[in-house]
Amino acid sequence: MMKEVRSKYAELLEKHGLSKTPPRLNILSILTSRKVATPESYLEKKLGDRVDRVTLYRTLKTFEEKGILHKVLDQKGTANYAVCSEKCSEHRHYDEHMHFNCLVCNRVYCMDEIEFAPVKLPRGFKAKSINLTITGICRQCEGKSR
Amino acid sequence: MMKEVRSKYAELLEKHGLSKTPPRLNILSILTSRKVATPESYLEKKLGDRVDRVTLYRTLKTFEEKGILHKVLDQKGTANYAVCSEKCSEHRHYDEHMHFNCLVCNRVYCMDEIEFAPVKLPRGFKAKSINLTITGICRQCEGKSR
DNA sequence: ACATAAATGCAACAATGTTGCAAATAATTG
DNA sequence: CAATTATTTGCAACATTGTTGCATTTATGT
Numbered sequence: 001m002m003k004e005v006r007s008k009y010a011e012l013l014e015k016h017g018l019s020k021t022p023p024r025l026n027i028l029s030i031l032t033s034r035k036v037a038t039p040e041s042y043l044e045k046k047l048g049d050r051v052d053r054v055t056l057y058r059t060l061k062t063f064e065e066k067g068i069l070h071k072v073l074d075q076k077g078t079a080n081y082a083v084c085s086e087k088c089s090e091h092r093h094y095d096e097h098m099h100f101n102c103l104v105c106n107r108v109y110c111m112d113e114i115e116f117a118p119v120k121l122p123r124g125f126k127a128k129s130i131n132l133t134i135t136g137i138c139r140q141c142e143g144k145s146r
Numbered sequence: 147m148m149k150e151v152r153s154k155y156a157e158l159l160e161k162h163g164l165s166k167t168p169p170r171l172n173i174l175s176i177l178t179s180r181k182v183a184t185p186e187s188y189l190e191k192k193l194g195d196r197v198d199r200v201t202l203y204r205t206l207k208t209f210e211e212k213g214i215l216h217k218v219l220d221q222k223g224t225a226n227y228a229v230c231s232e233k234c235s236e237h238r239h240y241d242e243h244m245h246f247n248c249l250v251c252n253r254v255y256c257m258d259e260i261e262f263a264p265v266k267l268p269r270g271f272k273a274k275s276i277n278l279t280i281t282g283i284c285r286q287c288e289g290k291s292r
Numbered sequence: 293a294c295a296t297a298a299a300t301g302c303a304a305c306a307a308t309g310t311t312g313c314a315a316a317t318a319a320t321t322g
Numbered sequence: 323c324a325a326t327t328a329t330t331t332g333c334a335a336c337a338t339t340g341t342t343g344c345a346t347t348t349a350t351g352t
Contacts, residue, residue: 114267116263117263121246122257124284125285127282129282130279134265134267134277135273136267136271136272136275137271137272138271139269
């Protein structure tokens with residue numbers, strides 16, 4: 001029997017026990033091809049009428065719950081999505097990295113390699129997750145303005 | 147002549163060169179009476195039909211620009227507003243404090259006194275502002291569940 | 293190939309935020 | 323204190339983002 005050819009997206013879905021449907025494969029394909037976190041509006045435009053808006057929202061939610069995607073909010077509170085690192089799973093998200101949000105192009109960068117010190121909370125407050133976002137001018141936009 | 151009696155809200159507005167209108171005084175009065183950052187929806191409900199929704203949005207924007215209020219986004223990306231510390235002004239916001247967002251009651255706390263270390267960015271990235279938000283369970287909700 | 297559980301698409305709605313414009317009002321000037 | 327003027331407000335209409343219910347379609351296991 002021939003070895004079955006399957007995309008890495010299909011594998012990813014299988015790994016998380018999700019059925020391989022065209023919307024899901026489409027969405028994954030767009031997201032993995034991008035280096036920065038992607039806003040929902042971008043996906044919506046890119047997908048056109050291949051995927052219903054509601055399906056997009058539901059798919060993003062599912063992916064987030066399964067640990068395939070991280071949701072990151074930009075300075076305007078709009079949702080952006082980025083493919084998780086290998087270490088993520090349904091049960092634990094390793095998204096404790098910082099994000100950089102450019103004021104000019106609005107791009108959201110995931111900066112996995114930047115470390116930051118833990119924060120001490122007052123008595124009685126229990127932390128579940130931490131979110132550090134720096135807004136400013138990104139390398140590309142800084143370069144252009146010179 | 148009698149010393150003119152004016153509320154601290156009126157003074158605040160005067161200080162920033164804003165006219166003293168009923169909507170503005172109303173909004174300031176609600177915001178200063180609260181210890182946590184206040185969502186727009188709360189203000190809308192509290193104000194009823196005393197203030198138009200559009201006016202509320204415009205007033206919040208004006209206040210933010212003048213350095214009277216800080217806008218803080220909660221984990222859902224909804225805007226919350228808190229009165230600035232004394233040090234803020236139109237030209238510079240001293241909002242480099244962390245926020246705590248409770249997953250149960252959704253309250254947003256401004257934690258002015260908590261310090262955190264500065265973060266080093268990669269070459270070419272210029273920081274304009276930093277936002278550190280921790281989500282978890284706040285003291286009140288933690289207490290209730292025991 | 294069939295049965296079935298899951299996923300999709302559609303319609304309708306809800307929440308949040310914005311814009312243009314006419315009417316009202318706060319501050320200023322005489 | 324009355325008239326003027328620039329600012330602010332309220333209304334209507336619209337834009338964007340996200341959600342829910344339900345009928346139809348499709349992926350998957352047998």
